[in-house]
Amino acid sequence: MTVSRIGPTIAAPDLATAEAALRSSGLRLSAARRLVLETLFAADRPLTAEQIADGLDGRFPRSDLASVYRNLETLGKLGLVRHVHLGHGPGLYARAGLEREYLACERCGRFEAVAPEDLDEVRDLVERTFGYRARFGHFPIVGLCADCAGE
Amino acid sequence: MTVSRIGPTIAAPDLATAEAALRSSGLRLSAARRLVLETLFAADRPLTAEQIADGLDGRFPRSDLASVYRNLETLGKLGLVRHVHLGHGPGLYARAGLEREYLACERCGRFEAVAPEDLDEVRDLVERTFGYRARFGHFPIVGLCADCAGE
DNA sequence: TTCGATGCAAATAGTTTGCATTCTA
């Protein structure tokens, strides 16, 4: 599957592959950095930097928030981590290798993650109409979910 | 034209109507509040709170930033002002009564404002596919503009 | 043993809140 991305794309289907990619990039695999990766791979949803620093509520050792931010940026440049904004509030971070795009409800705050190909029809319509190549993996489609729209 | 909105909708095609709406709502039309409205109506594009407080680079008297934020919130609740996020960076504010939705380029930072009806086809496709009623007036469609996609 | 990465603290950006004072209705 070819997904258009901004920046480098490294296939990282699992933690070991991600760590190998990091190692072979010339960067160091420090304890703090490994922890960020482990936490993101252990989570089933995008996390805030603070949740990562808190060790996902105690499931992992806690780490320094500034270092978490620095590592998220580094890992992001390598394409191992992506950054999501699902409305107001802090930014969220997710492991790469499992590409997702998002629809977020501005009323209830819930969001839905979908595979990029599920949005290709929408993407194509937007491109035909406006010439924009839309990506909903960083900023989602925002609106009212079925529940909130039906109220 | 009927545009679905979240919150109250007050038709405010011009400054005088907006001020009348404010007055008749029971709220006071103070100097600072009038200034926020005047500045937003004088601008042809969404502004940051800071730009409003700066009086649009000297074209209006400057005002207190905290009061600007308070007034933007008040005017927003009345439906006289809307709030836009066009990517990273500070939030932007625009007069209501001239409904717009946005497409933003995540590479060059430029954005395009379009009439809501121009996005109805996209909106309908998203609704048929996902059950979401999409709105791109608060968070835009983000992607690559034609120029940046063609590079 | 080098230089990349860390952890702490301080700085920064954007926004909100507390409170005594001012001004609108």
Added chain:
DNA sequence: TAGAATGCAAACTATTTGCATCGAA
């Protein structure tokens, strides 16, 4: 003249940066 709104300062949230120390390669 009551209480809504202001202006200033301080707090707050999210994030970034400086710097001395530490540790992976």
